[in-house]
Amino acid sequence: MESKRIKNKTVGIQLGKERTDKYGRVLAYVWVGDTTYQEMVLEKGLAATAYLYNDLTLLDEFHKAQDIARNKKIGVWSIPGYAHVDHDHGFHYEEEKKAEPAPAPKPKPAPKPAPTPEPEPEPQAEFFQNCTDLRTKYPSGVPSDHPAYQAKMDRDKDNYACEQ
Secondary structure, eight states: OOGGGTTTSOEEEEEEEEEEOTTSOEEEEEEETTEEHHHHHHHTTSOOOOBOTTOOTTHHHHHHHHHHHHHHTOGGGGSTTTOOOOTTTOBOSHHHHHHSOOOOOOOSSSOOOOOOOOOOOOOOOOOOSSHHHHHTTOTTOEETTSTTOOGGGOTTOSSEETOO
């Protein structure tokens, strides 16, 4: 964001209902004055509501910000078929959680990342034409050790393809 957006404003962090995701990343809202950074990004079409980790606290506000970009057809909304409306609920983490081992108890005061799952047998390779195709089965994308990973779909070369 441009520096004028935060000049003379209070910037703060509000942890979400779930403190971390399955990779140990902190889930939080970033506030600039009385607006979240997430809303600012959505309003410019630089993101779309999609993966919410079961915290729907600000979903209505996020949809309003996203609708501004959608109606203007800017950013991700300017590319046909690239972004999709999440139908008022987003993709949820609970479905993936059920397949994983139970998470370790969260320590207090600071949460720890979830333990690394046990290695699984060698999976069969999966092929998808593009990220839109891949996200129909894996909404949050796939890491480089996943059978559906293809380097051509990892634009930012962070070993994670088709993340949103």
